[in-house]
Amino acid sequence: MKNWIELLSEFKSKRQPVALVTVTKCSGSAPCVVSSRMIVTEDKTSYGTIGGGKLEYNAIDEAINALKENKIIESSYTLGPDFAQCCGGKVEFIIEPMNQSPELFLFGAGHIGTEIAKLLIDTPFKVTLIDSREHWLAEVNLDESIVKCQVKENDFKTFRDAVNWGKNCYVLVLTHNHLIDFDVVAMALENETKYLGLIGSKTKKARFNKMLISEMNIKDGMKNVTCPIGLPIGGDTPKEIAISVVAQLLQVHYQAIAQ
Incomplete structure (x- = not known):
């Protein structure tokens, strides 16, 4: 050969x-x-x-x-x-x-989302940063290795099509709108992912859990969603939160390989 x-x-x-x-x-x-x-x-x-x-x-x-x-x-x-x-x-x-690199689809190009994307440069992760706010991504200055994807709030199919679902798919939900957060989480639970994380408090998790079960007929609710996200290392600035989240993503990735 x-x-x-x-x-x-x-x-x-x-x-x-x-x-x-x-x-x-x-x-x-x-x-x-x-x-x-x-x-x-x-x-x-x-x-x-x-x-x-x-x-x-x-x-x-x-x-x-x-x-x-x-x-x-x-x-x-x-x-x-x-x-x-x-x-x-x-x-x-x-x-x-x-050639089975983990792919992160990060919904929400806010302060924490952009910090996560930056920290994942030169790691195994391929990163796609997704946002629905018009012109928002054009103002975000990121390394060329990070894919920026504009979706439309009035066309949720664009959200679904932005993700390469499967066993190497990681999804993080950190949008500017709780209703969008909920819709993305519900969508992700109906597709295959390796990891699904949602930023938020225990109160937000409990609320989403109830809505997923009662409104979406998703019996497991938030069982398969990591919320709050990140390892409990302390710190509450966007960069410190991002570090804790990236550490968790890498932990999940490397533990899966070692098993």
Whole structure:
């Protein structure tokens, strides 16, 4: 195959999720060597080899699981009768999901929202800052890596379409209007997210919980919503609150990878 670094670069440019399988240890008679590599896509297409046969079939299946769960997997196999092999060798490998960066969709380009976006520069997060106030985002000066998205208050479909829903989707709700906050939270609960956070007090959480159950027929209410947001590190300035929120986002992201 092509140089595996070149292949990974091509997949990265296309934002196509792949898993990199790398042999980390071989002992006894084995059909591969340490550093043998294979790249696996979501449709089970593979590039390169770690020895073929049942070992490789199993590795491909585990690579698909690594992509689905977006976590690193370490595995090992003894090549005995179960593999129709009697060589008795052992192979260990690590599977790393690639190109599945967490994406944060941040509703509300106020003081705290913009500070969160700035603090997430040079982290794994891709950030989209969303606001419905006319001309508001044009006045916000941010790094070019942060996507600014204007939505329309009278067309809620634009809110839904602004988000790339899925297992790598993080949503933060910090708008200028409590009614918009509620609508965005209700919308997010009907779609797939990794994390959904709402700025506010325990009183706001209780109020939204009641409204979600009684008005939206969302039986779990606010059960799957983080509110208040941020780690309890202290401080109440916009930047200090933003630091606590970014710390929480990174904690959720890295804990998910390590599990």
